Amino acid sequence: MKLATVRHGGRTTAALVVAGGYQPLPARNLSELLALPGWKAILKEASSGHCGPDVLPASEVELLNPVPSPAKVICCGLNYSEHILEMGRELPSFPTLFAKFADTLTDPDAPIVADESVDLDWEAELAVVVGSTLKDASEDEAAAAIAGYTVANDISMRDWQRRTLQWFQGKAFDRTTPLGPVLVTADALDPEAGLEVICTLNGEEVQRGNTKTLVFSAAKLLSYISTFTVLRPGDVVLTGTPGGVGMGMVPPRFLKDGDELVTEIPGIGTLSNRISLRINASL
Missing domain, CATH: 3.90.850.10 (Fumarylacetoacetase-like, C-terminal domain)
Incomplete structure (x- = not known):
């Protein structure tokens, strides 16, 4: 699967790339998402289509550096x-x-x-x-x-x-x-x-x-x-x-x-x- 960090409406979010756009995930960016112990389970649930808010249209988001705060x-x-x-x-x-x-x-x-x-x-x-x-x-x-x-x-x-x-x-x-x-x-x-x-x-x-x-x-x-x-x-x-x-x-x-x-x-x-x-x- 493909993941991204996007800006939409002045806010940033980690997101799963889906048909037509980006499904927000429960973190402001992928750096924060990967720091969560259960990030793989979050992705599995999100990719199943059973959770998450509405998809953000691709035309309305700006793609950002996916991992903005690595320690190294x-x-x-x-x-x-x-x-x-x-x-x-x-x-x-x-x-x-x-x-x-x-x-x-x-x-x-x-x-x-x-x-x-x-x-x-x-x-x-x-x-x-x-x-x-x-x-x-x-x-x-x-x-x-x-x-x-x-x-x-x-x-x-x-x-x-x-x-x-x-x-x-x-x-x-x-x-x-x-x-x-x-x-x-x-x-x-x-x-x-x-x-x-x-x-x-x-x-x-x-x-x-x-x-x-x-x-x-x-x-x-x-x-x-x-x-x-x-x-x-x-x-x-x-x-x-x-x-x-x-x-x-x-x-x-x-x-x-x-x-x-x-x-x-x-x-x-x-x-x-x-x-x-x-x-x-x-x-």
Whole structure:
């Protein structure tokens, strides 16, 4: 099933995607819903059609970042073999990880405003949302704890990223990582069987990869991360980007003011973000 966080009539609600619209659920957003011990039972009851208020028409709602308040946002920097090779690196034995803040996330159709960067780059990604607490988890336990999957773009300020050996400052600008438009529950998708991850820039395809080529699967990432920090319901893990980022092109290519960036994973949905970069609008 597909879940969302929507705004309707000035209020936000977690919702189940149904024919013609969105059925509200008893939480203001999916972060709050996943924190409820009985969230799976709530979804089962809602999907049976025997509970819940009237459906909100799709034309009357605004889709928001589905999980606006994760305690942790952890990202895998190099996880598709072709992207690793285009960056001039060898395939890793362990995942390359870094963190973001909840403030870094934004809505699926939000503008991306990043006036401080001249080398703004795209990174289309599959994101995993945790559904139950994980600590020292096996891969099987990690797989069972996945609430679902959504789409992300780890938009990166390469000039800031290159300032030091640490990536953090180029990855954590406020409201620069769109997420959404919905969360597809884990029983409805299997990334290991293969999901296309696609990014287009002003209508031109710049990235296309498949999650079956991930070096570290979603379950492997969650298992590994849980060995050093506890993961809780609503936490988000970005699984890495396929080849085709601007920094890997010859010559390098970066986003310009007014560009339209579209990120899609068929079966989940599409992000559409307009770039606002006044610092390089005249370039």
